[in-house]
Amino acid sequence: MALLERFWQARHPPRYAAFLTPSSPRFRHSSAAFAGLLIEIDSAEVIDNLDLAIDVARRVRLHNIGISIDNVGAKWPSLLGLPNFPFVQLKVDHQYVTGCADQRLKQTVCRRIVELAHDSGAQVIAQGGETRADFLAAHEMDFDQVQGYLFGKPMGVKKFARSRTHFSEKEPIVLRHGA
Numbered sequence: 403m404a405l406l407e408r409f410w411q412a413r414h415p416p417r418y419a420a421f422l423t424p425s426s427p428r429f430r431h432s433s434a435a436f437a438g439l440l441i442e443i444d445s446a447e448v449i450d451n452l453d454l455a456i457d458v459a460r461r462v463r464l465h466n467i468g469i470s471i472d473n474v475g476a477k478w479p480s481l482l483g484l485p486n487f488p489f490v491q492l493k494v495d496h497q498y499v500t501g502c503a504d505q506r507l508k509q510t511v512c513r514r515i516v517e518l519a520h521d522s523g524a525q526v527i528a529q530g531g532e533t534r535a536d537f538l539a540a541h542e543m544d545f546d547q548v549q550g551y552l553f554g555k556p557m558g559v560k561k562f563a564r565s566r567t568h569f570s571e572k573e574p575i576v577l578r579h580g581a
Contacts, residue, residue: 437466438465438466438467438468439466439467439468440467440468440469440470440490440491441462441467441468441469441470442469442470442471442472442493443455443469443470443471443472444471444472444473445471445472445473445474445475445477445478445495446473446477448469448471448489449477449480449481452480455469456484456488459488459489460486460488463488463490468489468490468491469488469489469490469491470489470490470491470492470493471489471491471492471493472493473493473495473529474492474493474494474495474515475494475495475497475498478511478514478515478518481518482518484522487522487523487524489522489524490524490525491519491524491525491526491527492515492518492519492524492525492526492527493526493527493529494512494515494516494526494527494528494529494545495529495530496529496530496550497530498511498512498515498530499512499528499529499530499531499536499540499548499550500530500531500532500536500550501532501536502536502539502540502543503533503535503536503538503539504535509539509543512528512540512543512545513543513544516543516544516545520544525546525547526545526546527545527546527547527548527549528540528543528545528547528548528549528550529549529550530549530550531548531549531550531551531552531553532550532551532552533552534552536548536550536552537552
């Protein structure tokens with residue numbers, strides 16, 4: 403863990419945040435399941451420090467920690483052609499997902515990012531699923547998951563805890579191949 407601490411101390415001013423979340427128990431496009439700790443790092447930080455991010459991603463993977471690139475957007479082509487793509491997840495920025503059902507350019511960008519992720523054995527998530535049309539377009543483009551206001555707005559811990567029984571009664575919405 404000292405490597406992660408050095409990475410954050412050396413490269414991340416206070417305006418950046420890392421989000422620690424448990425990862426999905428399986429990735430359908432990955433040759434090997436990843437069920438470890440998942441750390442999200444903003445794409446701008448990864449791309450600005452690509453060599454360091456690749457090195458850290460490879461090293462922490464040995465400790466069952468994966469790196470998720472958050473807010474993948476305009477600079478995504480910088481990730482093309484990486485030998486042994488070390489990241490386990492790409493989260494496409496909402497600016498490309500929201501309204502993508504009606505905009506061919508957004509669809510093209512999303513499809514290329516999905517292709518990059520899947521070809522590299524990584525999971526890909528569409529951020530910004532605001533409408534049913536966004537959800538259906540993301541499904542058509544083969545995203546693994548969709549997140550956005552269509553499914554719920556951010557809420558505090560207390561409100562989430564009170565609504566937990568409501569959540570557990572419903573079956574989660576999951577995108578799967580052939581669905």
